[in-house]
Structures are given as structure tokens and as C-alpha cells.
Amino acid sequence: MTRPKAEPAGPTGPAGQPAGPPRVAMAGIAKRFGDVVANDAADLELAAGEIHALVGENGAGKSTLMSVLYGLLAPDEGEIRVDGQPVRFRSPVDAVEAGMGMVHQAFRLFPSMTVAENVVYRAETRGTAGLLDRRAAVRAVQDLSERYGLRVDPQARVRSLSVGVLQRVEILKALHRDAQVLILDEPTAVLTPQETRLLFDVLRGLRDAGRTVVIVTHKLGEVLELSDRVTVLRDGRTVARLVTAETTGAEIARHMTGRAVDLDGHHVPGTPGAPVLHVEGLTVGPPSGRPVVDDVSLSVRAGEIVGIAGVAGNGQVELLEAIAGLRPARDGSVRVGATLLDGYSAGRRREAGIAYIPEDRAATGSAVAASVADNLAIGFHRRQPLRKGWRLDRGAVREHARRIIEHFDIKVSSPSVPAGTLSGGNLQKLVVGREMAHDAPVLLVDQPTRGVDIGAIENIHARLRAYRDAGHAVLLASAELSELMALADRLLVMFGGRVVADLARADATEENVGLAMAGLATREVAS
Numbered sequence: 001m002t003r004p005k006a007e008p009a010g011p012t013g014p015a016g017q018p019a020g021p022p023r024v025a026m027a028g029i030a031k032r033f034g035d036v037v038a039n040d041a042a043d044l045e046l047a048a049g050e051i052h053a054l055v056g057e058n059g060a061g062k063s064t065l066m067s068v069l070y071g072l073l074a075p076d077e078g079e080i081r082v083d084g085q086p087v088r089f090r091s092p093v094d095a096v097e098a099g100m101g102m103v104h105q106a107f108r109l110f111p112s113m114t115v116a117e118n119v120v121y122r123a124e125t126r127g128t129a130g131l132l133d134r135r136a137a138v139r140a141v142q143d144l145s146e147r148y149g150l151r152v153d154p155q156a157r158v159r160s161l162s163v164g165v166l167q168r169v170e171i172l173k174a175l176h177r178d179a180q181v182l183i184l185d186e187p188t189a190v191l192t193p194q195e196t197r198l199l200f201d202v203l204r205g206l207r208d209a210g211r212t213v214v215i216v217t218h219k220l221g222e223v224l225e226l227s228d229r230v231t232v233l234r235d236g237r238t239v240a241r242l243v244t245a246e247t248t249g250a251e252i253a254r255h256m257t258g259r260a261v262d263l264d265g266h267h268v269p270g271t272p273g274a275p276v277l278h279v280e281g282l283t284v285g286p287p288s289g290r291p292v293v294d295d296v297s298l299s300v301r302a303g304e305i306v307g308i309a310g311v312a313g314n315g316q317v318e319l320l321e322a323i324a325g326l327r328p329a330r331d332g333s334v335r336v337g338a339t340l341l342d343g344y345s346a347g348r349r350r351e352a353g354i355a356y357i358p359e360d361r362a363a364t365g366s367a368v369a370a371s372v373a374d375n376l377a378i379g380f381h382r383r384q385p386l387r388k389g390w391r392l393d394r395g396a397v398r399e400h401a402r403r404i405i406e407h408f409d410i411k412v413s414s415p416s417v418p419a420g421t422l423s424g425g426n427l428q429k430l431v432v433g434r435e436m437a438h439d440a441p442v443l444l445v446d447q448p449t450r451g452v453d454i455g456a457i458e459n460i461h462a463r464l465r466a467y468r469d470a471g472h473a474v475l476l477a478s479a480e481l482s483e484l485m486a487l488a489d490r491l492l493v494m495f496g497g498r499v500v501a502d503l504a505r506a507d508a509t510e511e512n513v514g515l516a517m518a519g520l521a522t523r524e525v526a527s
């Protein structure tokens with residue numbers, strides 16, 4: 001298939017309606033999985049030279065629509081046109097040929113190969129004897145990375161690279177195949193603030209060079225900052241097409257949810273009681289060498305949420321895992337009330353009163369091949385009322401699942417479907433709902449709202465507050481500073497494995513927390 005090369009945006013500009021046919025026009029797309037309607041009359045128009053945000057609640061059908069556009073799924077109904085011409089993609093090979101490129105959330109790269117080898121893989125220049133022309137590959141990567149400011153070393157092995165750089169390699173891969181439309185699924189979910197800034201500069205550069213960028217995201221701040229136009233999906237349908245400069249976060253949220261949403265999430269203080277969780281001198285890491293958690297002491301009171309702020313990779317995950325018993329500690333101790341938990345397995349710690357919502361909902365948090373009902377029974381399966389004698393009571397398991405599904409508004413056709421078919425945000429709600437149902441005195445929470453939509457964020461935040469107000473102790477790690485500001489009664493900042501700031505909520509500002517996150521604070525102690 002032939003197609004025109006990228007041209008800068010036409011005279012009307014990307015924010016207005018383009019003069020010629022849109023680069024991509026999807027009309028009346030329908031896609032069903034059994035009884036589940038993932039897309040139903042979904043429309044999407046993408047212009048050359050624009051950044052287009054695709055938004056909607058969890059399960060609204062965004063990933064499905066993008067999978068259709070990238071040839072991963074065949075639609076049941078509807079039409080796709082590229083530059084005015086009708087197309088039918090039988091596989092991603094057809095979509096790539098038509099100028100589509102996709103950067104998935106889970107990167108699809110070969111760790112043992114170099115950046116250049118990955119970028120040109122299956123689209124490589126071969127020299128005589130059919131061997132890969134490595135010099136040509138390195139040159140191709142250098143050219144592209146210079147043109148679009150995608151800083152990478154073409155000769156580096158992929159296994160040694162950080163998440164932000166891996167994402168750049170994926171973008172380079174798509175550009176090497178001359179993608180005119182670049183689709184990014186929640187591209188900032190795993191990036192540091194600095195990497196996010198770099199990515200945005202690259203995406204703006206691509207837009208200015210006439211390419212089309214589609215970002216699928218839940219972060220309305222990013223939509224407003226980066227995009228030119230917005231398409232909103234609800235229940236599989238397109239419910240709004242907006243020009244970003246002419247709309248507001250509140251309006252987008254209203255289209256997404258069909259109701260007014262409180263986007264600010266003001267902090268409502270709790271009334272803390274006696275300390276419940278005590279951590280003393282906890283140190284985690286190899287027997288010799290630098291610890292990843294370095295001599296951390298903290299306590300959390302009943303009726304209190306203590307937040308942990310920090311740039312990803314500063315020991316937050318390891319700290320929570322060590323408290324939950326999923327990672328051995330080199331030194332230090334953990335107590336719940338009067339019970340010393342040292343030497344206890346994760347299972348015994350759970351019995352002693354610790355519930356844990358992990359960061360990685362798919363790998364640690366759930367068994368994706370098992371049913372939703374069985375996933376919701378994890379941790380309850382040894383006790384009443386789910387266990388009757390030697391056996392699980394299937395009726396009780398279903399009833400238990402039904403209650404959590406309703407309470408957390410988990411979108412699922414039936415509790416018997418595999419958890420892996422849930423959309424990312426709904427899987428997150430499943431793990432949060434199950435762990436809160438334990439009613440444990442101590443709840444450890446890591447990134448509770450990553451990938452969930454604004455309505456669900458409001459719901460999860462309200463439930464975390466209610467959990468605290470019922471007299472439980474909550475230790476919450478989050479990469480979203482706004483989330484910590486809305487929930488935490490006290491804020492710790494981790495840097496290099498240590499707690500470098502301990503602030504009462506009233507003393508925490510985005511500025512002093514941000515400085516501490518960058519390692520620029522001396523320890524302050526909350527009164």
C-alpha cells in the first residue's frame with residue numbers, strides 16, 4: 001500500500017478541522033467479546049500534525065479501539081479509512097504498512113540484543129550474504145534519535161536500560177517503520193517526572209513534524225497540557241470530541257462519567273489513636289553492599305494514613321514488601337500492636353493483621369488465569385464463611401465476589417470469567433477491593449490508583465479514608481503527589497532507601513516534598 005509522506009499540519013492547523021480527509025477516520029466501530037460490548041458505535045478522527053488524547057473510564061473500550069486500529073483485533077462492524085481510503089487490517093503487519101505504530105505498556109523488546117538490533121528487527125537492511133548490516137542499523141538509529149531528540153545509545157544492550165529509555169527504543173522502532181500515526185497506551189504510567197518531560201518534548205516534536213500522536217491516558221492534567229484534541233469514550237461509544245484549548249478538566253470528566261466529579265480531592269484529616277504498626281531500623285538488601293532500604297523506622301497509628309512519597313526506585317516497594325513478609329530483611333523489626341513479626345512468613349503476617357495491595361496487580365496481586373471469583377477469594381479460602389469443612393463453599397465464594405464487585409463497581413460480565421480479561425483499571429479495583437475486605441488493622445498500599453479512571457480514583461480514595469476512619473492504620477506509597485496530598489495525614493519522603501523527610505500534613509507542600517524527593521532536603525520531623 002502506498003501513502004503520502006508526513007507533511008506539516010495544513011493551513012487550518014490541527015486544532016481546527018483539517019482541510020483534506022483526516023489521516024485516520026474510524027466510523028461506527030463495534031467489537032464484542034461474547035456478551036461484553038467493548039466497542040459500540042465508536043468513532044475517532046485523527047488529523048496529521050496533532051496530538052490526540054483518547055480518554056474514558058476503565059473498560060470504556062479505549063484499548064480495544066486502539067487494537068482495532070493496529071490490526072490486533074478485527075472489528076465486528078464499522079469502517080477505517082486512512083487518508084480517505086478504506087482499509088482492512090488483517091494483522092499488525094497490514095496496519096504498520098498503512099503507517100500505524102504502537103508503543104505498548106509492556107515493552108516488546110529482546111533484552112539480549114542491542115538498541116539498534118531491536119529497532120531494525122524485521123525491517124533491517126541486509127548486506128551481502130544476507131547478514132544484518134550493523135553499521136547501517138546504528139546509523140539509522142542515530143539519525144532518528146537526533147532528528148526527534150530521542151536520546152539513546154544505539155549500541156547499548158536493551159537489558160541494561162531504564163524504563164524511560166526502553167520506551168524511547170519502542171518509539172524509535174515505530175519511527176524506523178515510518179509510522180505516521182503513533183499510538184501510546186498510558187505512556188507516563190511508569191515514568192519519573194523528568195522522563196515524562198522528555199517524552200512530552202519528543203511527542204511535540206513529532207507533532208510539529210506532521211506526524212499524528214495518540215495518547216491513551218487517565219491523567220487529565222497531561223491531556224490538558226499535551227493534546228490538541230480529545231475524544232471521549234463511554235461504554236464503548238464516542239460521547240464527545242473536544243478541542244483541548246476550548247475545554248476544561250471538569251468538562252472532560254463529566255463526559256467520561258456522565259456526572260460531576262470532584263477533581264481536587266481535598267484532604268480530610270483523620271483522628272489518630274494509638275500506634276499499631278511499628279517498624280524499627282528496617283534494612284533490606286544484599287548481605288554486603290548498599291541496602292535498598294536503609295535503616296528505616298516509622299510508626300502508623302490507628303485512624304491514620306501515613307504517605308510515602310518518592311521518585312520510583314528509592315526503596316518504597318522494597319520497604320512495603322519487607323513489612324508484608326515478601327522480602328527478607330537484613331536487619332530491623334516489624335510489630336503489629338504487641339506482636340513481633342520477625343521471622344513470620346507473608347501468610348502469618350496476614351493472620352497477624354497485615355493486608356497488602358501491591359504495585360504490580362497482574363504479577364503479584366492476582367492470578368490472571370483464574371476466575372474473578374477465585375481471585376477475590378484469595379486469602380479468605382482457609383476460613384469461614386468461604387470454607388465449609390474440607391471444601392470451599394462455591395455459593396459463598398460467589399456471594400463474596402458479588403459483594404466486592406458491587407462495592408467497587410468492577411465492570412465484569414460474570415464472576416466466573418478469567419481475571420485476565422478485565423481491563424487494567426478493573427483488575428486494580430479487584431485487588432484493592434479484596435485486600436480491604438480483609439478488614440486488617442494494618443493496610444499497606446502501593447500505587448492504589450495507577451491506571452484507574454477518575455471516577456474510580458474518587459471511589460478508591462473515599463474507601464481508603466473510610467478504612468482509616470474505621471480505626472485502621474494505612475501506609476500508602478504513591479508516585480502521585482496529588483494523591484498523597486489528598487489522603488495522607490503525615491508524609492514521609494524516601495530517597496536512596498532512607499526516610500529523608502517526615503512531615504505533618506499541615507507542613508507538607510508540593511515544593512518541600514518535591515525538593516526532598518530530589519534528595520535536597522534535610523530531615524524534618526513532624527510535631
Ligand SMILES: Nc1ncnc2c1ncn2[C@@H]1O[C@H](COP(=O)(O)OP(=O)(O)OP(=O)(O)O)[C@@H](O)[C@H]1O
Nearest residue numbers: 033038058059060061062063064421422423424425
Ligand atoms: N479479550 C477479551 N475478552 C473478553 N473481554 C474483553 C477482552 N478484552 C477486553 N474485554 C472487555 O471489553 C471492555 C473494554 O475493555 P478495554 O480494555 O478496551 O477498556 P479500556 O477503556 O482500555 O480500559 P482501561 O482504562 O481499564 O484499560 C471491558 O469490559 C473488558 O473487560
